[in-house]
Amino acid sequence: MEWRNMDKHSKSGYSDYEESEFADRIEVNHAGIGGIKTEKMMPIAARQPCPSACVKIWVVVVSNTLLILWVCSLQLATLDDNKMMAAKSAFYSPYSFPSQRVYKNNGYLIIFTDGGLNQKRNAVPDMVVVARYLNVTLIVPKLVYDPYWNDTSKFEDIFDVNHFITSLKDEVRILEELPPEQKRKVDSGSLYSMVPISFASLDYYYHKVLPRILRHEIVLFNITDRRLANNGLPEELQRMRCRVNYKALRFTQPIDETGRKMATILRENGTFVVLHLRYEKDMIAFTGCTEGLTKEEAADVKQLRYSHEGWKHKPISSKRQRERGSCPLTPEETALVIQALGIDRNTTIYIAGGEIYHKEKKMAAMAAAYPNLVTKESMLKPEELEPFLKHADQMAALDYVVALESDIYVPSYRGNMAKAVEGHRRYLGFKTTISLNTRILVSLIDHYRNETLSWDEFSLLVKKTHEDRTGKPARRNEIPENTGQEDYFYSNPQECLAASSPPSIH
Numbered sequence: 001m002e003w004r005n006m007d008k009h010s011k012s013g014y015s016d017y018e019e020s021e022f023a024d025r026i027e028v029n030h031a032g033i034g035g036i037k038t039e040k041m042m043p044i045a046a047r048q049p050c051p052s053a054c055v056k057i058w059v060v061v062v063s064n065t066l067l068i069l070w071v072c073s074l075q076l077a078t079l080d081d082n083k084m085m086a087a088k089s090a091f092y093s094p095y096s097f098p099s100q101r102v103y104k105n106n107g108y109l110i111i112f113t114d115g116g117l118n119q120k121r122n123a124v125p126d127m128v129v130v131a132r133y134l135n136v137t138l139i140v141p142k143l144v145y146d147p148y149w150n151d152t153s154k155f156e157d158i159f160d161v162n163h164f165i166t167s168l169k170d171e172v173r174i175l176e177e178l179p180p181e182q183k184r185k186v187d188s189g190s191l192y193s194m195v196p197i198s199f200a201s202l203d204y205y206y207h208k209v210l211p212r213i214l215r216h217e218i219v220l221f222n223i224t225d226r227r228l229a230n231n232g233l234p235e236e237l238q239r240m241r242c243r244v245n246y247k248a249l250r251f252t253q254p255i256d257e258t259g260r261k262m263a264t265i266l267r268e269n270g271t272f273v274v275l276h277l278r279y280e281k282d283m284i285a286f287t288g289c290t291e292g293l294t295k296e297e298a299a300d301v302k303q304l305r306y307s308h309e310g311w312k313h314k315p316i317s318s319k320r321q322r323e324r325g326s327c328p329l330t331p332e333e334t335a336l337v338i339q340a341l342g343i344d345r346n347t348t349i350y351i352a353g354g355e356i357y358h359k360e361k362k363m364a365a366m367a368a369a370y371p372n373l374v375t376k377e378s379m380l381k382p383e384e385l386e387p388f389l390k391h392a393d394q395m396a397a398l399d400y401v402v403a404l405e406s407d408i409y410v411p412s413y414r415g416n417m418a419k420a421v422e423g424h425r426r427y428l429g430f431k432t433t434i435s436l437n438t439r440i441l442v443s444l445i446d447h448y449r450n451e452t453l454s455w456d457e458f459s460l461l462v463k464k465t466h467e468d469r470t471g472k473p474a475r476r477n478e479i480p481e482n483t484g485q486e487d488y489f490y491s492n493p494q495e496c497l498a499a500s501s502p503p504s505i506h
Helices: 016-031 033-046 052-083 117-134 161-167 180-188 202-216 235-248 253-268 281-287 295-307 318-323 331-340 364-369 382-388 392-405 416-427 438-449 455-465
Strands: 002-004 108-113 137-139 190-194 218-221 272-276 348-352 408-411
Touching (some): 108 117, 117 235, 117 392, 161 235, 180 218, 202 218, 235 416, 253 382, 253 392, 272 331, 272 392, 318 438, 382 392, 392 416, 438 455
Parallel strands (some): 108 137, 190 218, 272 348, 272 408
16 A cells, blocks of 8 residues: 655645635535526426416416425525535634534545553544544544554544444544445555644644545544644634543443442542552653663663654753653652642552552652552452553553542643543543642752751642642633643643533543
8 A cells, every 4th residue: 555644844745726726616516506406497387388278287386386496495595504615614614613514525534543542532532623624524543553562452442432423423424444435445545644733723624634635535644642723723613622532532331330440449448649650661761851760770761762763862861851840750759749738648549650660669758658559450350450451551541530530630740641631620620630840849859858948848838839730720821832832722621611510420
């Protein structure tokens, strides 16, 4: 199969004139529908006989003809109102949202989602919105296989695919696979693929992507995370993102039931905290953060970074990374912070995330400060955990379910899961999520360790720093000139939130 790739810096192969001409031609064909039908109807009355003996028949025929013409005119008027732009988009221009889906299909969109569970998850609502906006059929997402994790999970292994399709059937057409004719086309020929630009606007999809779908019929997006703008979209579209993420994307029954079982057990013991401790070997290697590591350990994680395709194969200053808040807190640092925040020693703390690097040594201080530490591995019987063990994304999904149910959620690093869970907890009624300011915290920790701050001073400053970082109602920070640095939509989907009664988790 021939693959033709296009990243955000490459040209499409078509001029703007060609794209515009092609879209305009589709619109002209739509406008011609009314003329064709009218021409066919008009001769009906002209051919009728009109002797005086047949006046009654003539009157009946003319009346019926006028009635038919009147009905057709109403239908065509409705068609013009609701479908005039269907060949380009399912929306009026500019960006108004129709009350009902336009069922004319402009083509097929295949999407690849890569990264961890929540990087993949957050890409899906964006691509559903794009498919809805362009009025194309979306094929159930394909999860990219990563040899490091060796997780062969498919979309339907993590999410309830039938619910995903049926719950959105009135808004966007979703198929599990291409129809036979289109599948043969892909199998026997070339498939046009491209990488949409990061945080793209609707204008980009309207003018740059849609013409290619119309030309090629089937288009593959190789990369899909963060490919739709955080801001500047109609509220109807923002709310659709939430409907997809929090309603349509439902975990499979085994994942959901197992996660809820753990949450129920934890709840029986009172208040519980989920601490998402991002101190896995791959996270340390990816960020280049070596705080607290021996020379041998630092060399070990560096070797992993250089062996992984797509990661930075050049020196990274761990000191600079840490000072600007780009490193996950170590388990020892995290233990200090949650004590300073005033979390009671006897609180049950569920540790979410993967295997902690050099767990016994690194978790000693945490275990001494908080004896009631649990993990999914310690809570579940081997036979209960076994179906998920070799699937990193499914293991992460179990953590996600427990994190939603917790009284407090504390991530030690602002990764994809931290942002996704924070936004979901806001949606569920602004449940407490403590978003750690690691840039300030590492400075405070160093001052405390150097004895330039007493414990009481340290604790007071940690609490003051996080007074407004608990997942309460707030506006997203918008940075139009640097969208990669602004608040992520899924960490605070403000268009979908109401400070009154929280929606159900189900």
